[in-house]
Amino acid sequence: MAKKSKASTTGRAHASIQDVAEAAAVSIATVSRVINSPKLVSAKTRDRVNAVIEELGYSPNPFAKGLITRASRVLGFALPDIHGEFYSGLLQGANAKARELGYHLLVSAESRADAHRDGQRALGFGFIDGLALMITEPNAAIWREARATGLPVVLMDTESGEPDVDCILVDNAAGTREAVEHLLAGTPASKLFFVGGPHENFDTRKRADAFIATLRAAGHKASTQQVWFGAYSVDWGRRWVEEHFHELRGSAVLAGNDEIALGILQASQDRGLVLPRDLRLVGFDDTRLATIVRPAMSSVHVPMAAVGAASIDALASRVEDPTVSKRVVRLPTTLVVRESSRV
Amino acid sequence: MAKKSKASTTGRAHASIQDVAEAAAVSIATVSRVINSPKLVSAKTRDRVNAVIEELGYSPNPFAKGLITRASRVLGFALPDIHGEFYSGLLQGANAKARELGYHLLVSAESRADAHRDGQRALGFGFIDGLALMITEPNAAIWREARATGLPVVLMDTESGEPDVDCILVDNAAGTREAVEHLLAGTPASKLFFVGGPHENFDTRKRADAFIATLRAAGHKASTQQVWFGAYSVDWGRRWVEEHFHELRGSAVLAGNDEIALGILQASQDRGLVLPRDLRLVGFDDTRLATIVRPAMSSVHVPMAAVGAASIDALASRVEDPTVSKRVVRLPTTLVVRESSRV
DNA sequence: GGGCTCCCTGAAAGCGTTTTCATCGTAGTC
DNA sequence: GACTACGATGAAAACGCTTTCAGGGAGCCC
Numbered sequence: 001m002a003k004k005s006k007a008s009t010t011g012r013a014h015a016s017i018q019d020v021a022e023a024a025a026v027s028i029a030t031v032s033r034v035i036n037s038p039k040l041v042s043a044k045t046r047d048r049v050n051a052v053i054e055e056l057g058y059s060p061n062p063f064a065k066g067l068i069t070r071a072s073r074v075l076g077f078a079l080p081d082i083h084g085e086f087y088s089g090l091l092q093g094a095n096a097k098a099r100e101l102g103y104h105l106l107v108s109a110e111s112r113a114d115a116h117r118d119g120q121r122a123l124g125f126g127f128i129d130g131l132a133l134m135i136t137e138p139n140a141a142i143w144r145e146a147r148a149t150g151l152p153v154v155l156m157d158t159e160s161g162e163p164d165v166d167c168i169l170v171d172n173a174a175g176t177r178e179a180v181e182h183l184l185a186g187t188p189a190s191k192l193f194f195v196g197g198p199h200e201n202f203d204t205r206k207r208a209d210a211f212i213a214t215l216r217a218a219g220h221k222a223s224t225q226q227v228w229f230g231a232y233s234v235d236w237g238r239r240w241v242e243e244h245f246h247e248l249r250g251s252a253v254l255a256g257n258d259e260i261a262l263g264i265l266q267a268s269q270d271r272g273l274v275l276p277r278d279l280r281l282v283g284f285d286d287t288r289l290a291t292i293v294r295p296a297m298s299s300v301h302v303p304m305a306a307v308g309a310a311s312i313d314a315l316a317s318r319v320e321d322p323t324v325s326k327r328v329v330r331l332p333t334t335l336v337v338r339e340s341s342r343v
Numbered sequence: 344m345a346k347k348s349k350a351s352t353t354g355r356a357h358a359s360i361q362d363v364a365e366a367a368a369v370s371i372a373t374v375s376r377v378i379n380s381p382k383l384v385s386a387k388t389r390d391r392v393n394a395v396i397e398e399l400g401y402s403p404n405p406f407a408k409g410l411i412t413r414a415s416r417v418l419g420f421a422l423p424d425i426h427g428e429f430y431s432g433l434l435q436g437a438n439a440k441a442r443e444l445g446y447h448l449l450v451s452a453e454s455r456a457d458a459h460r461d462g463q464r465a466l467g468f469g470f471i472d473g474l475a476l477m478i479t480e481p482n483a484a485i486w487r488e489a490r491a492t493g494l495p496v497v498l499m500d501t502e503s504g505e506p507d508v509d510c511i512l513v514d515n516a517a518g519t520r521e522a523v524e525h526l527l528a529g530t531p532a533s534k535l536f537f538v539g540g541p542h543e544n545f546d547t548r549k550r551a552d553a554f555i556a557t558l559r560a561a562g563h564k565a566s567t568q569q570v571w572f573g574a575y576s577v578d579w580g581r582r583w584v585e586e587h588f589h590e591l592r593g594s595a596v597l598a599g600n601d602e603i604a605l606g607i608l609q610a611s612q613d614r615g616l617v618l619p620r621d622l623r624l625v626g627f628d629d630t631r632l633a634t635i636v637r638p639a640m641s642s643v644h645v646p647m648a649a650v651g652a653a654s655i656d657a658l659a660s661r662v663e664d665p666t667v668s669k670r671v672v673r674l675p676t677t678l679v680v681r682e683s684s685r686v
Numbered sequence: 687g688g689g690c691t692c693c694c695t696g697a698a699a700g701c702g703t704t705t706t707c708a709t710c711g712t713a714g715t716c
Numbered sequence: 717g718a719c720t721a722c723g724a725t726g727a728a729a730a731c732g733c734t735t736t737c738a739g740g741g742a743g744c745c746c
Contacts, residue, residue, distance in 0.1 A: 014469075014492070016702060027726045032704060042724060057491075062469045063415075064702035066406035067731045072470070074449065082438055088431040095425055095452050104470075106417065107450045109438050126357075126405045127415070127447075148400070149357070262635065269637070292605065292635055294612070359732060370696045375734060385694060407732035410701045 015056040024052040035060065074104045075315055076128040080136035082109035085287035086257070086304060090156070093308030094132065101316045103129075110139040125149060130319040132156060132311040152318040154311050158202050159328075166314040166327040168307050172203055175300035175333030176210035179254050179282045181218075182298075182335055186343035187252040187280060189220035195240050195264065196256035199229040204256045207284065211254060232256065237263020245271060252280035252341065258289040258299055265293060265340065280341040295339030303331050358399040367395040378403065417447045418658055419471040423479035425452035428630035429600070429647060433499070436648030437475065440655040446472075448655075453482040468492060473662040475499060475654040495661040497654050501545050502671075509657040509670040511650050515546055518643035518676030519553035522597050522625045524561075525641075525678055529686035530595040530623060532563035538583050538607065539599035542572040547599045550627065554597060575599065580606020588614060595623035595684065601632040601642055608636060608683065623684040638682030646674050 021028040026045060033040045034049040041049070052058075066072050077094055079087050091107065098105045106128055125145065130152035135143050146153045147162075154166040183192055194211040196204040208227050215222040230236035237260040241248065248268060255261035261283030265275065273279050275295050283290055283299035290299040310329045317324055364371040369388060376383045377392040384392070395401075409415050420437055422430050434450065441448045449471055468488065473495035478486050489496045490505075497509040526535055537554040539547040551570050558565040573579035580603040584591065591611060598604035604626030608618065616622050618638050626633055626642035633642040657670050 018702075028703080029705080029726060029728095030724085033725090036704075040724075045724080059469060061410070061702050063406050063409035063413075064731090065704080067404070067410055067702080067733090068704045070406075070731090072406075074470070081435075083431050083435045088426050091434075091450075092424075092426045092452070095450065099451075105450050107434075107438065107448050108442075109435070126402060127417070266637075289635065292632065294609075294637065361732075371733080372696060372698095372735080373694085376695090379734075383694075388694080404732050407701090408734080410703085410732080411734045413701090 014061070015058040017058070017060065020049065020052050020056060020058050023056065024049045071129050071319075072127055073102060074106050074128050075312065075319070076106045076108065076131040076133075077312075078108045078110065078131060078133045078139055078142055080110065080134060080138060082107070084259075085289065086285060089287070089304030090134075090308040093305030093310075094312045095308075096305070097309035097312040101312065103312070103316060105312075108142075110142065125151070130154070130315045132308075132315050134158070152315060152322060154315045154318065154327075156307055156311050163326055164318075164322075166311075166318060166329070168311045168314065168329045168331070170203075170302050170307060170331045171333050172206035173210040173213075175284070175302070175335060176207045176254070177214045178333075178335040179284075179298075179300050180211055180214040182337065183252040183254065183280060183282065183341065184214075184218055187250070189215050189218055189222075190226075191251035192222075192226060193244075193251060193253045194227045194256070195237065195253055195260055196227070196229050197232040197236075197260065201232070201256075204229065204232075207254075207256060230260070232259055234259050234263035234266070236260055237265075238267040240264065241267035241271070248273065249278050252282075254282045255284055257285045258283040258287045258297070261297060261299070262289055262293065265297065275340050276342050280343075282335070282341050286336055290336070290338065293340075298338045298341040299336055301334050301336050303333075306331050357404070358401040360401070360403065363392065363395050363399060363401050366399065367392045414472050414662075415470055416445060417449050417471050418655065418662070419449045419451065419474040419476075420655075421451045421453065421474060421476045421482055421485055423453065423477060423481060425450070427602075428632065429628060432630070432647030433477075433651040436651030436653075437655045438651075439648070440652035444655065444659045446655070446659060451485075453485065468494070473497075473658045475651075475658050477501070495658060495665060497658045497661065497670075499650055499654050506669055507661075507665075509654075509661060509672070511654045511657065511672045511674070513546075513645050513650060513674045514676050515549035516553040516556075518627070518645070518678060519550045519597070520557045521676075521678040522627075522641075522643050523554055523557040525680065526595040526597065526623060526625065526684065527557075527561055530593070532558050532561055532565075533569075534594035535565075535569060536587075536594060536596045537570045537599070538580065538596055538603055539570070539572050540575040540579075540603065544575070544599075547572065547575075550597075550599060573603070575602055577602050577606035577609070579603055580608075581610040583607065584610035584614070591616065592621050595625075597625045598627055600628045601626040601630045601640070604640055604642070605632055605636065608640065618683050619685050623686075625678070625684050629679055633679070633681065636683075641681045641684040642679055644677050644679050646676075649674050 017028045017031050020031045024031065026049060030041060030045060031049055034046050038046055062072065075098060079090065081087055095105055131146050132154050133143060133146065134156045135158050154168060156168050159167055159169065180192065192215065194208055196208050198204060211227065212222045228240060230240065237255065241264050253264055255264055261281055265281055268279055275281055281297060283297050286299040286301035290297040310331065314327045314329065360371045360374050363374045369392060373384060373388060374392055377389050381389055405415065418441060422433065424430055438448055474489050475497050476486060476489065477499045478501050497511060499511050502510055502512065523535065535558065537551055539551050541547060554570065555565045571583060573583065580598065584607050596607055598607060604624055608624055611622055618624055624640060626640050629642040629644035633640040653672050653674065657672065660667055
């Protein structure tokens with residue numbers, strides 16, 4: 001009976017491995033083994049120790065454990081924002097998968113670029129075992145820092161050449177093509193528009209490219225007047241309608257996401273257009289928005305929750321074995337046709 | 344020059360306090376002081392050490408630090424779910440406040456009640472400095488465990504008698520009263536309905552009570568046929584309309600939340616009713632839903648983000664000083680009148 | 687000039703684990 | 717019956733930090 005632990009005398013405070021060892025009349029090494037590699041311990045001792053653990057409500061101090069093992073079973077999840085259907089879905093999928101794999105999620109949304117205020121490390125760096133990240137201007141710093149520290153990283157919605165960074169993407173091209181072909185059946189190619197998000201945005205660019213490519217494949221060279229970039233916002237959709245109202249009747253629009261589509265829908269309805277008669281509309285992402293509005297909106301379904309889940313899945317693999325080969329997951333997107341674009 | 348640290352020779356791996364100490368030719372105690380209480384160190388040494396810290400990109404190992412200080416600057420945030428406007432708003436407010444105060448958020452949504460699978464502690468217990476919690480059946484276990492371990496806790500949307508548990512609530516009564524009075528101006532008391540969420544739900548009960556009280560104050564005794572309980576879902580709203588369609592025309596409904604209101608709106612529109620002419624409708628929570636639908640929906644605004652922020656605020660105070668007196672915050676709710684209930 | 691204070695710094699203990707290494711039986715092998 | 721092998725256990729080092737305790741030096745007062 002080497003040392004006497006505080007807790008064993010005070011009764012309060014968390015029991016330590018030392019307390020368990022004393023109560024079970026074994027060394028702390030044995031207690032540790034019971035927890036981490038039970039087969040190394042004889043059945044008899046094991047049961048005795050487990051009983052004491054139960055009785056004392058002992059659970060290993062994660063700090064001490066982390067200090068040795070350099071692992072916390074906590075994964076960072078960094079998004080540009082946290083609000084709205086899109087991110088919310090992502091987070092939900094990630095959370096579910098993390099639980100399933102026995103990890104916890106340290107969530108962070110860096111809306112402004114002031115992440116690096118006072119020395120404090122941006123994310124829970126040092127704490128987290130890995131990081132799932134959606135890169136945007138505000139948290140580019142996080143990305144750099146993660147790379148610098150050698151933390152396992154997986155990127156959502158961005159392709160990266162780095163050999164040890166997994167990427168979880170959605171097949172923007174397929175969904176876009178499907179949507180454009182759907183619109184082409186009923187509306188002449190020259191009356192099709194793509195109203196996207198920010199020009200810098202990875203997804204928007206892919207979608208715009210696929211839009212143009214599909215038109216071309218149909219024998220129509222898309223003019224620059226058919227592809228527009230703005231922001232992922234309702235407001236941009238509205239503004240676009242204001243500016244293009246004169247050419248809207250009889251045309252069809254594929255929006256860069258459902259927010260934009262909502263703006264387009266509302267603004268054109270406000271100005272008396274009836275969908276899909278006067279204007280056919282397809283959104284992107286297939287968020288709840290699409291089913292809430294009337295007429296219900298067609299939208300290209302993007303499996304957000306699946307993206308979140310896949311990112312955590314890949315991250316966990318990489319955390320557990322940093323040498324696994326690069327994984328690039330491309331999740332399918334499919335057009336869901338609803339009222340807003342029926343011929 | 345006492346020991347030689349690994350990192351100082353290998354070059355790789357994270358610099359430790361030891362490396363910094365060597366490079367700056369001081370003891371590790373001094374390095375620690377430079378970081379934690381700079382005034383204890385002479386300006387000259389301080390600058391030198393800081394320079395080395397900068398150069399080596401040193402940052403203290405949070406495990407080692409936590410082992411000593413018993414703090415991680417990570418707060419748990421446990422919700423019954425993570426999806427949807429409501430929780431999303433909560434999380435957003437919490438995240439922003441946490442960043443502001445220099446904390447990180449360990450988010451957890453326990454949809455099913457199997458939290459306690461294999462011994463693994465439910466949340467990041469042991470890791471987190473405190474817990475903001477919304478109690479529901481699935482995570483009641485978390486609540487008990489938190490109490491048992493003496494972890495600082497604040498409750499969202501639940502009142503609790505515990506002397507050391509802060510509560511962040513919304514003033515359901517005020518908002519409800521306002522909404523009912525608004526409806527009363529234009530619709531007879533006998534034609535008012537309250538269609539709430541689950542009967543067990545804290546908020547729904549408060550709202551139902553206030554609904555009844557306000558009618559009574561207006562001289563009308565609410566019949567049991569005017570107050571209904573179901574679920575916080577679109578579907579329940581729709582079902583309610585199906586069952587009560589015969590008495591709907593000319594009446595007014597206050598819904599338990601916007602989801603229910605949406606169901607009511609869509610179902611009654613599907614059956615040919617025109618709002619607000621045939622039916623006046625007010626939702627609750629004032630989520631984005633309310634502004635998306637047409638006619639735009641009146642709703643009682645509930646400051647979700649503020650609830651999240653306040654909970655983190657209170658939690659941080661309690662973490663930093665566990666003896667602070669109990670804090671009960673009641674955030675205001677106000678009716679936002681839009682098209683769906685205009686007279 | 688001696689003694690006091692005060693400021694700055696270092697040595698070392700300790701936080702609660704995991705893990706290597708050594709030890710001690712006990713059983714199996716020839 | 718001696719030797720080997722192996723299974724079960726314990727002692728102790730190490731992880732990287734904070735903090736108490738002491739000590740050394742400089743400035744001050746008398």
